[in-house]
Amino acid sequence: MRHLMSPMDFSVEELDKLMDLAADIEANPDRYSSICQGKKLATCFYEPSTRTRLSFEAAMLNLGGSVLGFSSADSSSAAKGESVSDTIRVISSYADICAMRHPKEGAPLVASNHSGIPVINAGDGGHQHPTQTLTDLYTIRSLRGSLSNLTIGLCGDLKFGRTVHSLINALVRYPNINYVLISPDELRVPSYIRDDTLKAAGAPFKEVERLEDAIGELDILYMTRVQRERFFNEEDYLRMKDFYVLNKDKMELAKDDMLVLHPLPRVNEISVEVDSDPRAAYFTQAKKGVYIRMALIVTLLGLEGSIC
């Protein structure tokens, strides 16, 4: 039985296959509309989430399956002190596959060690959020046709942003990608990503502080939020925060076919005036997230061969 704990659980070939399936589902949704009939997805969310839980539920419903679950620890037996391993043993007899979000890092791994059904890590604290990375990869491949030969700018909080770390880890396996890391000095990408991932893979990268200095060379701009609580003093935060508000003026400096991605939720780092720009792909990205989750559910349930 296969689980998904980290985006690195899949080889490049397996990821390609998964994205091919997602593309086929996106192109031919009717062919897959009852492939999971009679199957149940348990969404075990120990902390609140809007997009991820609904995206999983939409994915399973689109496949003709049904969903059950809980959306906070208070409404689960965790409030009574039940361990994750006991919960998953019980859920295994109720459902066919489980998507788990937990505030504690490693909880989905514990679940997978005791589960009778495939477990998908739907986010464990600041550790992993593999389906976000799969969504990012699928969106880039889908909108650009390939995951190689591109310049990607990652902008904002590169120190604490797990989606950025995860995306870099996944992308370094593809050829000819240039990385432009755009952040204030306080929020630079950690050394273990710079040295152990980028340098170790021989991936070309540069670090800049101003978005305007780099935006013109990018094929992809991956925005993240700069959070006030990460700064030691208010003055630094105020100095930095406007650097990273993407607005129409900055978009004018960008290539005509650059794509803007964001894991969402967006607060103020992308001005709403950018939403109508055809290069703004973050809402499309959220939609693509449903297709890649559909492909993942079909794959982990071993149903790829059921479509003729």
Add this chain to the structure above:
Amino acid sequence: MLNISGIHEGYVLDHIKAGMSMKIYDYLKLGDLEGCTVAIIMNAKSNKMGAKDIIKIECPIDAIDLDILGYIDHNITVNIIRDDEIVDKKRLSLPKEIKNVIKCKNPRCITSIEQELDQVFFLADPDREIYRCRYCEEKYSGK
């Protein structure tokens, strides 16, 4: 000169960094070994190290899991004694996995709230001797 008699069957752990022997005593849980004699020699003179600790353990030779010694200090010499003779000298290497020896200190790790879970660390970088928690992948920094 302090004299401690030889052992019939068991181990002599030599070239332990001075001051580390009590830690090794705890890691190997030598206090829990029933019917086994343990001698700890601290600050013995050593030409190679200046000062060193030595532990002699009289016990059946399958009684102790020595893999953990590789994690603590792979320069320790392990002499295996049988019938009063050294029959083998074991070379130590870093174990690929360590179970229930060190604890994850990450307050966000699942092991911080589910204490019955095994504390498992894997060798993430043999060159830099870095171990990471199997659950949260946080680097262990308390060696």
